[in-house]
Amino acid sequence: MADSCTDDATPKLLISFHPNPRVAPLVDGGVKPQGVDLEWVTGESGAAFLRALTKNDFDIFEFSISHYIATRDHPNPAYAGWVAVPVFTSKPVFLYRGLFLRDAAGIDSLADLRGKRLGIPDFSMTGGIALRIILKTLYGIHPREITWINTRPARLRHDHAMGFDHSTETGITIHNIEEGTTARQMLERGELDAAIAASDVEVVAAPGICLFPLAQWIEVLAAVRRAIGITPVNHIVLLQKRLLLERPDLAMRMLQAFERSKFEAYRRSPGARAILPEYDIEAQHRAFGDDPFPYGFKANRQVLELVAEQLEIDGIIRNRPDIDALVAESVRGS
Secondary structure (H helix, E strand, O other): OOOOOOOOOOOOOEEOOOOOOOOOOHOOOOOOOOEEEEEEEEEOOOHHHHHHOOOOOOOOEEEEHHHHHHHHHHOOOOHHHEEEEEOOOOOOOOHHHHHEHHHHHHHHHHHHHHHOOEEEEEOOOOOHHHHHHHHHHHOOOOOOHOOEEOOOOOOOHHOOOHOOOOOOOOOOEEOOOOOOOOHHHHHHHHOOOOEEEEEOEOOOOOOEEEEEOOHHHHHHHHHHHHHOOOOOOOOOEEEEHHHHHOOOOOOHHHHHHHHHHHHHHHHHHHHHHOOOOHHHHHHHHHHHOOOOOOOOHHHHHHHHHHHHHHHHHHOOOEEEEEEHHHOOOHHOOO
């Protein structure tokens, strides 16, 4: 049921989001934030994040958690105007759907990635942070024990757009893909043992190349949840601080609207509750509970802490941020 509280005189706010079932009721108008009029821009998240980093023209937008935290350590006046609303609508599903393995590499579980060469679109992306948290939590694997290859060209890498590269003091080996080469070619030629696909990094199954099974990912994520109480998330909602000067309640209104949208999506479709809708939904319900996408600061503070800790280990940031200061003050009690 749509809310009827929007003031037609309120200027529209430009909001960017990757298509997502938990956000769909907001996009289609089934749920409306009280007193807020939104103009939606929907599209591929990587391109939207690059636009936010280079044009900074969104009022409210979905963004990478790791790169948001990195903006605090690699200061830029534009990025200093961003603050988070604790809405976590997505998990690194591209990782679960797109980890391809070379048969000859002998990788039967994630534990076998130790000592291997792994292609990743962007070493500093939150999906990569999530993978390294999983490897550390379940198998004790340090990033130094894997050779990492950035498979996005530099012009598309978000850390490149932010003007920083990785520390060479960590002992972690990170290479950049050569111009004119693709991750798929490197995997086929045996120059990679595994590679993660993305919208702008094509990798496909082929003779001698297989996809890491979804069933095993569900087992991995259930084990992670048992170990640390959460499953990884990769995106957060940001808004421009200047908007809060005019409307101090905006962060809370948006948090409430996203929460209503999520539960409306759950009402519309059981698949909206699933991390991987194409996999056994009942099995996921048993593994991850009624609400595998909790919002609010209290439920997700550990997410931010773990990502910040891993960013420091990886040499992407030098100093961990004040976690409270990442989130708008009015919603820190959520």
